[in-house]
Amino acid sequence: MTKEREEMLAFAKNDDERKLLCRLYDIAQGARQHHSVKSTQFLNGHELLLAQRALSKCCSVCFSAYGGYDEAERRVISFSPDGDDFDYGICIIKASINKEVSLSHRDWLGSLLSLGIRREKIGDIIPMEGGAYIVCCSDIGEYIMSNLESVANTPVHLLMCDDNEIITPEKRYKEIRSTVPSLRLDCILSAGINLSRSDSASLIKSGRVSVNWEVIESPSHIVREKQIISVKGIGRLELFEIRNETKKGRTAVTIKRFL
Template identity: 30%
Template sequence: MEKDVLFKKRMTELSKKAYYRGILTFSDFLDLNEQTMLQSLSLKDTGVSVKLWGGYETAERQMAAFVPDAFCCEEDYPLSCLRIQPLNRKFSDKLTHRDYLGAILNLGIDRSKIGDILMEAESACVFCHTSMCDFLIEEICRIRHTSVKAERITEITDFPVPRREELSGTVASPRLDSIIALAFGTSRSSMLPFIEGGKVFVNGRNVVSNGYALKDGDIISVRGKGKFQFGTVTNKTKKDRYHVVLYKYC
């Protein structure tokens, strides 16, 4: 609880600084819990709006920009993207998201300075605070037994976006527990601990009701499982089941 209080105090201070100085202020990368807490703060009448960005539209970890109402310039987030890839792909290990993140954090970098990590076929793209960019390029040279190099992606238009695969199936009802069970190929009962344990987020907001009704286009994140977008209900079967389409992020 003390950690949550300190976080809210910090966000309020950034908001006040933006308002009184008439400048943009930015947070570090916020996880989904922190984004939910930020959205719960009463900042609407402070003369400051909050905008979130993590390098691409559906990023899970995002920075908050506190923008004074009179500010008319585009937000320039202190965010960079690095591509980390093996020096010799023929002899490289099969590296996972956990491998890349672990190697970065082992350098002593705080998790709040690192955004999403998007996996590619033989490399990974890491969103990070711009202040960490040169350090990572210099220091990240080995992951497990694989020698790697990091290069900065200089053009925002070249930033990666996550790959998605389409899934479809039938559910008894288009409610949260049924849909996430379909998305991750498991039972509704096995997903209940995730929902009740506060590990499920819809559009960045924590949802603890298994009967929550999803809307077309909702982004659902389940900690420890992954992320997907709810497409739509296409039709109802003769057995009164709902045929739905989902888009699972790879």
């Protein structure tokens, strides 16, 4: 095992992370050895953060991450020996439906997965009025165009488009200004979704809570400013601002709860 590979794998906390970093190392080495651009499939937010930390410290091959638009959560990493001409191997499909019908992200994703497509082949699904933009790996673009005929029994019309055509909806959120006894995850979660600390702790211990896309099962985990908290079946929060300490020793915070 090379020193560079060993240094990368040191960032892994478990077997899944180790497997991911091994794949990334092999792809990067393939790009260098064959002097050609190579890319991954889509990585989720946690995988992307881990990859960027490890690659920025240990990888000698230039890399760049992109997901079809600037705010993308799921992204592909492209490796280029020359540091230019990155090829992400993605395409964007505009899916249109009757404007009177409202479909959820789960509806769109479920219909795509029912076609036998693996999750890592699909990037973000961006809702719009009357449909959605689907970001996917280019090698399955034509397959989706030929086989996705309806979503939740609603007929869809598909059209390939460029990334500059994507119109992202403005994020809607409720701003919550509160004071908390500490920046522990159970405290922030309790303030953000109006649960007791004991109920918040139970949610966390059940494995339903992620911080920056990493599952956290410790209620005492400290949340940092601008970190995203996701709760399965409930929604998503951001610890937007840590303001000041009150006279009673509590911490004033601003939390965004996305709608």
